[in-house]
Amino acid sequence: MTKITVNGTAYDIDVEPEMPLLWVLRDELNITGPKYGCGIAQCGACTVHIDGIATKSCQVPIGNLEGDVTTIEGLGTPEALHAVQEAWVEHQVAQCGYCQSGQIMAAASFLAETPNPTDADIDEAMSSNLCRCGTYPRIRAAVKAAAVKLEGV
């Protein structure tokens, strides 16, 4: 049995230690906000927070997991949005939306570390998440807006 904590809830799971966190979340715990896109840390659709740090969950064997996991479902809810999610809705960022859970998780962790990002900071931090629909201009704008919102918190 492996003990993990996701979004504040503790779980005992019985899987092989090499199963990636992504698949434990999706298929064992039915937490489907983190998405499968590539399996090799190229797209970032699976991004979650481990102790607050944005991490590609397809690259974390469950046996190596150290820390509490937060997925997009734990960041905010439709009724109580996180500032980054609010900015995403206000800027109408998503098209297909499949990458956006990962984009939002990457942005939330980045802004926690870098409250006053420059354009270059944003470009660097957000470039390991792939968006095939091409919502990048809106992601940039939403990250900036979220930074302002978080400043006011």
Add this chain to the structure above:
Amino acid sequence: MGRIKTIARRTFLIGSAAIVGGVAFGYYAYKKPITNPLLDDLAEGEAAITPYVRIDQSGVTIITPRADKGQGTYSIQAALVAEELDIAWENIQVDPGKPSPAYYNEKVVAEGLPFAAVDDGFMARNARAFGGVIGKLIGLQVTGGSSTVPDAYEKMRVAGAIARETLLLAAAKQSGIARDQLKTKDGSVILPDGTSLAYTELAQTAAEIDPPSEVTLKPESEWRYIGKEMPRIDMLAKSTGTLTYGIDMKLDGMVHASVRTNPRIGGGVNSYDDSIAKTMRGVQKIIPITGGAGVIADNTWRAIQAVNAIEFDWKDAPYPKTSSLMWKNVKSSLKDDYRDSRFKDDGDVEKSFKNSNVIKAEYRIPHLAHAPLEPMNAIALLKDGRLDIWTGTQMPINLMQTAEKMTGIPAENIHIHAQMMGGSFGRRLEDDFARQAIELAQAMEGTPVKMTWSREEDMTHDFPRPMQMSSAWGTVKDGKVESYDLAIAAASTTTSQLSRAGIPAVGPDIAIVAAAWDQPFAIPNHRVTGYRVPEMVPISSWRSVGASGNGFLYNAFLDELIHAAGADPLMERLRLCNHDLSRKTLEAVGEMSNWGSDLGVNRFRGLAFSLSFGVPVAEVIEITNTEDGIKLDKVYVACEVGKVLDPINFENQVQGGVIWGLGHAMAAELTYDDGVPEQTNYDGYESMRLYQAPEIIVHGLENGTDVRGIGEPPVPPAAPALAAAIFAATGKRIRELPMSNTVDFV
């Protein structure tokens, strides 16, 4: 009320049918009515007013039959109905409905005919109308060709108006107050004393009323949704991880599966050894399927691990094994034996070449994969003679027919549950992955099987955009482009794709020459010839289809000619332009970008224009030539769509289309070795990342009378605009994609 426009009976023939506890009326029909598919599933107390509106106790649901791949069509379709039906935006519910010929797509067939969008002549109009009839006859419920908005613009508003009028008549009957004393507001009929009757309370009465045979539509001045910024109905769910895509669906008792089939598509399998795979944890069963095998397991990751542990002995590819062999085929097809079309032949190019110095160039563009971020997946359940399929599809009726053929189950017992898609870009016009899920479900009767491809399976089983080659010749005289002869060779996307769907394709393939033969430029000697390369790798429609490659081929050589003439790329195009809407689009992009102004040190610009899917689009891109390579700064886009239905989603679609066009042209290609794509994941198949994305300024023009879709038209001019800017910066002509083979980007 200010309702001024009467819609004639030509668009709607109205019938009615009494059903238990509700009503359904307003068939959409062409002489012989097609039944309203909502009638089949109505429960007591529900009403289905037209195939697009269903009313029950929980509210009003708008049926949005065109698939939403991320382009926001659910919101747009809902807005068109809601505008006339008069319901509040926050109360709108949508449902993709079930596949039905009632939702046929008139425009997608109409625009596939060999008449340029600028051709308004009698033959062209009649042929387009004929295309519409065929579309209905074969019940093409297709999402594609940027056709959702043109197809839905009138008919979904009419559907909303019919429903509203019927509910008003029902309220008159129920209250005893004359119809003309009644109004509607946000989902209710309002009586003169201010009492409101919710639409949901009127459904039963509406059942007994003949729907109106004519309705009037609101004038534009009264629109509250169309043309305004409408928050997309899926935005909150997509920003909170709460939207369920096909890949997220879970059913009770469901098993997880993954498959591998020969990546040499159509090659088949000699044998396989699953002795290791079947001992792996969680594996329940290994099932042979067409061209390979599938693993049934208790978890998707375990299924993928196990299917990768099967040792397959694949057969050879039924097509040339390498890209270089394929290129030989393409090149050798550029001759008369393979001629497919010559829709444009103005003046006398041959004669013009005898008198002048002929400029000549050859261009090549590679195969490209769709690679939407959500890998292909489908759930199938075969139980008690009934088949249910949950998947994202752009061709639901075709999938139903496929399923019927595969299983022998009659269509009425096959149920397609359309799922939200994590992108498509044309990929989900195919049903190959759903067929595999059905095969697995046949071996697992009674158990729902969720089949998910690994990214590698997805990349090696895409049906790519075809590789293309062009040979171009031209002359210039007195500072003007005098002749332009363009020969394009490609395999036929239409034939390849329709053959898999069991639909015959006859005649020349427009896709081979789209956005080349039909451009609005009156060059005195101008010829465009399409050559059909015999089918190699199976191919399909990729965002903007034939125009995606031809926009580059056509513009890039035109830019060479304009440069040779010593003319200005914008001014010469304006001089040659013979289509008013296109001219205005070019002028608009010139103004937006302050064309001709000094950009400063090491900064350069390029321009391109394409008319595709009836939409003229002009793009100017500004770049900086840095020491480390080319940096993309800014893109200006002017596009003419007749009516911008939602400015925010419009801008998002245009920006996405430009990034799609640029990103793939810069870095992406699919190459083949031993019949297999060499790029199997996003590390080898690059498209644009955020740091490379330019600022993109969008201007939608509304000069035209036809309302057009915008999902695809911004793609074709993006690559050639960048190539022109790179030429201005470096003097290098890019005649081969991806551009990263020629220049570096930062």
